Amino acid sequence: MIATAIAALTTFASTTYAGTLEDVQKKGYLSCGVSTGLAGFSQKDEKGGWSGLDVDVCRSVAAAVLGDADKVQYKPLTAKERFTALQSGEIDLLSRNTTWTHTRDTSLGLNFAGTIYYDGTGFMVQKSLGVKSATELDGAAACIQAGTSTELAIADYFRENSMKYTVVTFDTSDQTRSGFESGRCDFLVSDQSQLYALRIGLKNPAEAIVLPEVISKEPLGPVVRQGDDAWFNIVKWSVNAMIEGEYQGVTSKNAAALRNNGKPGQKRLLGSEGDLGSKLGLKEDWAYNIITQVGNYAESFDRNVGASSPLKISRGLNAQWNQGGILYSPAMR
DSSP states (O other), X not given: OHHHHHHHHHHHHTOOOOOHHHHHXXXXXXXXXXXXXXXXXXEEOTTSXXXXXXXXXXXXXXXXXXXXXXXXXXXXXXXXTHHHHHHTTSOSEEOSSOBOOHHHHHHSSEEEOOOSEEEOEEEEEEGGGOOOSGGXXXXXXXXXXXXXXXXXXXXXXXXXXXXXXXXXXXXXXXXXXXXXXXXXSSEEEEEHHHHHHHHTTSSSGGGEEEOSOOOSOEEEOOEEETTOHHHHHHHHHHHHHHHHHHHHTOOTTTHHHHHHHSOHHHHHHHTSSSOTTGGGTSOTTHHHHHHHHTOOHHHHHHHHTSTTSSSOOOOGGGSBGGGTSOBOOOOOO
């Protein structure tokens, strides 16, 4: 089974793709791989609509290339399914709280098109356990979602601290949360943003706490296939347009006015000056469509994971570089 999987990955990694932009424009929609359901990042509501920070990346790319952020077909994927779906061409874009790592970037035939959320691996325990620090978890059992970088991060942490642990793995976030809630393990380990998202789904969220330790760097972002530089550029700069929009003070509400009466940088971003769009093979209103239909990064963050969301996560590292964070778009010129 393992040999077959490795052979398949090697085959995909050596395959190049081109013309994703043309394919998407021809079929009239973007096929975007998301999670099977994670509050704040990609979650389906009762009416079948998707929302979240990862979903907004899908929507921004659709707005850029099709002029309509709603022209997205979402493909729910487990962590184990996500890369094969992208490698095989089943989806055009993967936007599924995926950590940018060296191995994934260099050996799977994939490119990471930026970071939309700077995260780190953390721990959640039941208060009744009486644990205040991850250093007290020697000999404990961990609930983990299979196929994630979390598995490697926790292995390093326990090894470095000469502690032992056992693992109980699950395929989806919901299954992992249920395993934790039913007592299959002593603690749940995942990206810290996911811990807060999973905690609000517990029957008694107040009975669980997230421990203070953050034990790894987990930059999350969208992924595309290698071999299609034009598509790589479009996804990368669609993410940057949201980040630059916040930096330039351009929002979904003032973009129309600033397009013709704004500062030079605002006009370049919104397409009334310069030729940023044609250099991507797109119309000059590509970023205007993103910001008016999806919003800038701050609007998306606030709506999905920030102050206006149930998660109420602070900006932290995800604040702009001039606001105490490390969020940064290369120059739009």
